[in-house]
Amino acid sequence: MIKKIVVAIVIGLLAIALMAGVTKGHKGNPIYNQTENSKLLGGPFETTNSSSRYALVEAMAENKTFFFTDKQAAFSASDIASHNGKIFSVFTPGVSFVALPFYLLGKQVGMPQLFTYFSTAIVAILNLFLVFKLARKLGAGFYESLMGGGLFLFGTNALAYALTLTQHHLSTMFILLALLNSFSKRTWINNLGFGLLYGAGLLMDIPNGLMMLPLVGYILFKHWFWSEGAGQLLFSVKLRFLALALGLMPLLGVFAWYNYQLTGSPTTISQSLGRVDFTVDQGIIQRNKESNRADEYEQRSFYNTRSQSRGLYILLVSNERGWLYYSPMVVVGILGLIIGFRNKETRTLVALAAAVGLFCLISYTSFGDPWGGWSFGPRYLIPASAIVSAGVSVALSRFKKNVPFVVTFFALAIYGVAVNSLGAMTTSAIPPKVEAVNLPDPIPYTYEYNLGLLEQDKSSALVYNLYLYESVSFRDYWLAYISAASVIVAGLYVVSLFSKERNDYAG
């Protein structure tokens, strides 16, 4: 037991080291962008889904308000909304709420940006262990589960988004916690906890509520009991399900209060107002509002079934954002989930986890913008990647002595680490094809763009930019990083071969 704790701590430390190796930043005084708020390519504010949330943190910390100054509005545009002439973030506030204490701490040492972004990085490392925990629940071996967790963080685009101030890792964390909670005994405390997690998930991003719906259904179902009596069926409903609502209320109340402050209505979220643009010179620039639509047959909601076939292509196989293109290891994960499903003891949990993953996939394939704007890989599928990564652990537990499988696994794992660390070390702002080819100077719309930046020595990795820029080429740094990550995975694999621990799938 102690040995396992030590191994887990070592893996945690190695994960922190690997995260440090890709943390974004440039040389400044001493680190650039702590006060400048520059939208430099590859920098922490290169996309507005980070800068808008950061501006909200700044507004709360510096001005004690949710509303933006002109400077903050211009910095965050076009991820801003407007009501009664006031400007605020278009996003739900959860990420900024979580980041606020980190900002205040960072300000004390003159590095507010770096510390604010640590909030996501810490959650990303927590997610590594949550994937590990899920894999263990699915019956995978200890070391294989650590590999699954590690590959989630370093072998998928979760890495690139661990360096941003976006909702993805916090959403993933609350979804995984909710998933694990749903599989525990239904007590008042657990129900209260699930309600809190659901509310927290909504505060991070509204679609989390949709992804967690299968869990809600499952939990409610677990409060029903029936048995046969003399000539009658006895039904029993455990009233502790009411604790779900009790748990939900506080954070839902916070959300309602936040909405009320911004829009004058507790139920009107900023996203429903639509985005506006802003420049210091021109002020608020309205976009075409949905209510101005002339055609009653135009799309009406965020989710459009007509887009689904395109969304499936974009998010699964395309070279723009395809899951298989950026993290082909998910195939191994799906295989693992199938293996887990065939195990009677883990069948329900696999079905539940797969339901969450499928709701994630289907909802975002119906999304108007499955690309996620200028981004890296299928960022909306990060929660699904976490679930599938737990499946990787199961597949490894089952086939770790199967040579063709192991060779394929390592090839896919190293590819994933290479591609995704490249994205993390350069930029996560890659345009969709339709935009990239229509730019005045067209740029690649795949990770070729990142490769181009690599060739130009344009690193966004703080450690490299601060200390190694003059002694090592960026390419060598990247190769060394891939090697280090691969050695850790290979080390865990070797240890797993000699492990005497029994798991549900060992042949």
Place this chain on the structure above:
Amino acid sequence: MLANDSLNFAISKSTIVSIKHLVQAYLGYVIFGFLIAVSLAYFVYYLNNGLGLAYNDARSHLDIGRRVVENLNPGLAQLGSVWLPLPHLLMVPTIWHDFMWHSGLSGAIQSMISFVATGLIIYQFLKRIGVGLLGRFAGVAIFAANLNVLYLQSTAMNELLLIALMTAGAYYLVMWFKEDTLLDLIKAAFFIMLSVLTRYDGWFLLFMATVLIVGYTWRKKGYKVAEGMIILFLTLASLGVGLWLLWNKLIFNDWLYFATGPFSAKAQQLQLEAAGNLATKGNLWLSVSSYLLALAYNSYTLPAILGLVGAVAFWWDKKIAGPVRLASIILLAPLFFNVLALYLGHSVLFIQGISGNTWFNVRYGVMLLPSIAIFIGYLVHRAKAFRPTIIGLLIFVLFFAFTNRDAVTIDDARVGSSQKNVSEVSGWLKANTANEPGYILISAASHDAIIFSPTKQSAAPLALPITIW
């Protein structure tokens, strides 16, 4: 009763058994009633918003039916050879009435009946292969809760009639494979014969059914039985083909006039090819991708994927008799037919984005909806652990399909190449000829929309007899 933080209650077993029996006995009737109500409601909805006759072809179908009873030379010969005759023959009893003709109801009523019938066939199909109530309900819902189906059942198009006839034919054929009751084979032959007289998709169904019957009976029961079965089957099933050939010979003095005549699909396709608009001809990948996209758009994609999963699970399921699994291939007839027709250049299908910026004939994708519904119904029944997930995902997709009014068939009818706006021409004709004596010479081959629209008399738009040239 409250006890131990629980709300407890008891129901006697006899009550539950009664409820169960009640549901089992009457769910079919409830679905029947519900389908009728939905059918009527959507017909009225599309009639009132003016979309019921948006398809150029819908107006043509109605005109053909009308010409049989009102024309310079009325009679059955007016059925022509462009389209197969059954849909127009079914209009004849009602098309004489101006409201029935001009509201489109004369053509829509058969679509509406077909809609209800198809829902019931799906229910019965699933019941006979052992699918439980939930699976049956899910199957019917997938078919009925689809705006493309609901729109087409509200129009004088012939998709729903064809769907009903083909599904009925497939149903009885599968039942014959399952139970070897000769009457099922005769019923299958009857419905396939009717589908043969509705659209050429039915001819392919006839071909597939023949291959399946011959292959199966020859292998299982020997040549003699196979010969007997196929003669029995084809005597009725291929009657439609014979009648159609004879009709063409009698009216046009050419057995194959429908296939080679100047207004045949082939002639139209040659024109399209000359204009460079028949890209699928000789291109298998484009043919497959075009049809699959049409299918995805008509079904809202996820149901098509789940239908495929259900089909694979069905064919894999050893609990289902081998012959039934074999016969169920017949449910894929529309897929094979449409891909083949596109590849051979006998059909044209434009998908916005891959065939320019327009739609044309995208409704062909709806033909597989009953098959998808059946396989999903089976999947819901079979995949118990994933049942809530499947149902949840389907509810999600259908909810947003209705919220967005997602109906690609309506887009094709409104802004695609399947529409035809002739208001300017018909307006001019009405203004300048309404009070003039005599007739207007007009080609019915491509101007049925003008003939249909109010020209000489607003109450009876086609009061002017026409001359075909």
